[in-house]
């Protein structure tokens with residue numbers, strides 16, 4: 001059943017779909033993989049004047065755990081102001097949100113939980129939190145877990161006309177693609193990593209499945225491949241120019 | 251720290267000092283009769299006469315300190331050049347348990363032993379990922395000025411000359427086997443602070459001078475992409491500090507970073523609150539504010555005592571060695587994705603590079619050449635490349651959007667994941683997994699991803 005969930009149409013694989021910019025943020029720029037921009041780390045010195053302050057300050061601190069402020073004076077106060085700026089904390093509120101989770105009783109209709117409304121409510125809560133990030137709190141922890149919503153509720157909600165299209169073939173293509181990507185790197189990761197890596201491969205495979213299911217979007221697949229191999233290329237770069245000089249090795 | 255790292259377990263649990271001594275004795279001169287039996291590349295290299303091989307290590311961070319110690323112990327005439335002896339490198343200071351054993355660190359340089367690690371999702375679901383830790387297991391929190399000084403002192407004890415100076419540039423050798431001439435400004439006590447231009451002739455150079463490496467520049471090593479990390483040291487009241495006694499927090503979400511995480515790490519008497527990003531460097535202050543906000547209920551009323559920012563390399567430089575010059579640590583670009591871990595890898599790479607030189611030179615008796623240094627690169631990539639790769643993939647999958655992060659945190663609630671994660675972070679090796687558990691995990695994770703994405707779709711609809 002979870003397998004069937006793979007192909008629900010609304011999905012997009014997270015690693016490839018940048019979040020839509022509906023926060024206060026600037027639009028998300030995709031990672032510059034095609035044309036990697038290399039800003040020399042040196043430039044951080046300049047960048048930091050606008051983007052980040054790098055203030056080197058001496059601490060008059062003993063070498064072994066002497067309290068920085070044991071004499072009551074703060075030796076290097078950059079911004080003496082207290083950390084809080086939030087005067088009036090606007091927290092998410094909903095009558096059905098009780099003790100860090102959705103009170104399912106309040107969603108009951110004819111003695112049954114109306115899961116669709118739970119999904120709606122959670123969607124609204126997450127949206128609210130994206131727009132108004134909230135301080136996490138130990139007194140008031142969030143306990144809600146999406147897995148309490150049964151699978152059929154998701155199925156019904158996001159009716160999955162394409163469910164049957166997810167067949168072994170797509171899954172296999174995804175999986176082989178993962179191996180293909182891996183083989184490009186020719187270090188034999190699969191051997192070296194054992195199970196844990198297989199899991200990761202599986203995630204990549206899922207990416208493959210989700211993508212291929214969607215109108216064979218070759219562009220996206222190509223991008224995925226590029227992304228995956230970009231990092232490898234960086235690693236292998238130091239081996240590229242050197243075949244001649246290692247003559248002594250053999 | 252969601253570090254999933256792997257590869258052979260090389261002598262680590264704190265309680266096994268034998269392992270360390272084996273490692274160290276490998277580079278002791280007393281052994282070199284054994285090594286003689288090996289045929290290695292330097293066989294053809296000329297002997298150095300009247301002295302031992304001279305190697306300069308530029309930069310006295312964990313990479314430089316570890317390299318210099320190993321070199322000196324291996325019979326090399328070693329110079330360690332550090333520009334600022336009390337340098338307090340901007341850093342979270344978290345080190346894995348195996349580093350304590352492998353580098354024989356005394357326990358008193360560890361300010362805190364973190365045993366609880368909270369991962370907090372964009373919708374504030376908090377999961378303690380340290381539940382499976384055994385009683386003796388912890389993540390060490392160190393102050394860099396303390397750790398770095400300790401490693402340098404040990405190098406000095408082993409016989410390295412530790413020089414306070416700023417490395418400027420070097421003249422490349424004109425002929426094979428002729429020396430490199432290093433130019434540096436020396437800050438000896440006799441120059442009282444003013445600095446004095448000096449030169450130093452050496453046979454090989456290890457560049458351990460961090461992200462803005464001048465050694466890398468000297469050999470045209472090329473650039474890497476980098477993340478900018480921003481960190482504020484915040485002193486909070488004692489009762490608030492109690493909560494962070496042995497606990498660290500990691501926040502994920504578009505608000506705190508589009509591609510990394512925000513953290514609250516406990517330090518000796520304050521907390522370090524920070525975040526980082528590659529893609530949106532100009533917004534780093536906004537992310538920092540958001541990180542503070544997300545931690546607000548726990549740090550409120552605190553005072554900022556220090557603000558720092560520093561680049562973190564994302565991948566190795568295109569060239570990590572040339573002729574008799576090799577890069578290690580941040581200068582080479584050895585920080586993992588996902589967890590942003592670099593101290594251990596810096597120290598390990600420094601040591602590994604030094605071992606290659608000791609071995610290639612037969613304890614300082616012969617000249618080395620590029621093929622000797624290349625052994626280090628070979629071994630490094632073979633040992634750690636998979637680790638970097640897995641973390642790169644994990645970061646790509648889980649750090650890039652809020653639904654993925656929600657799924658990631660859900661996944662971290664799983665004890666099996668926690669165990670695997672911590673084993674690999676603390677020991678840099680992976681216990682054999684359990685295929686059924688693995689499969690269950692994969693299915694659950696996919697389930698989480700699917701649900702989170704479904705919710706995201708609906709959220710998008712709301713905003714239209």
Ligand SMILES: Cc1cc2nc3c(=O)[nH]c(=O)nc-3n(C[C@H](O)[C@H](O)[C@H](O)COP(=O)(O)OP(=O)(O)OC[C@H]3O[C@@H](n4cnc5c(N)ncnc54)[C@H](O)[C@@H]3O)c2cc1C
Pocket residue numbers: 308309310311312313314331332333334337339340341342343344345415416417418458459460461463464479480481524559560561562578579580581584585590591592593594596
């Ligand atoms: C904000 C932040 C948080 C981090 N948190 C963690 C963490 O929690 N855990 C972790 O494992 N890693 C962390 N890292 C990464 C870690 O700090 C680095 O990977 C590590 O310090 C690399 O060590 P290094 O010895 O290669 O370089 P560095 O530590 O940068 O040391 C370089 C040394 O060289 C000296 N130097 C530089 N140029 C010259 C010159 N021209 N002449 C003489 N000396 C010179 C410098 O003074 C410095 O002492 C963090 C990084 C940042 C920026």
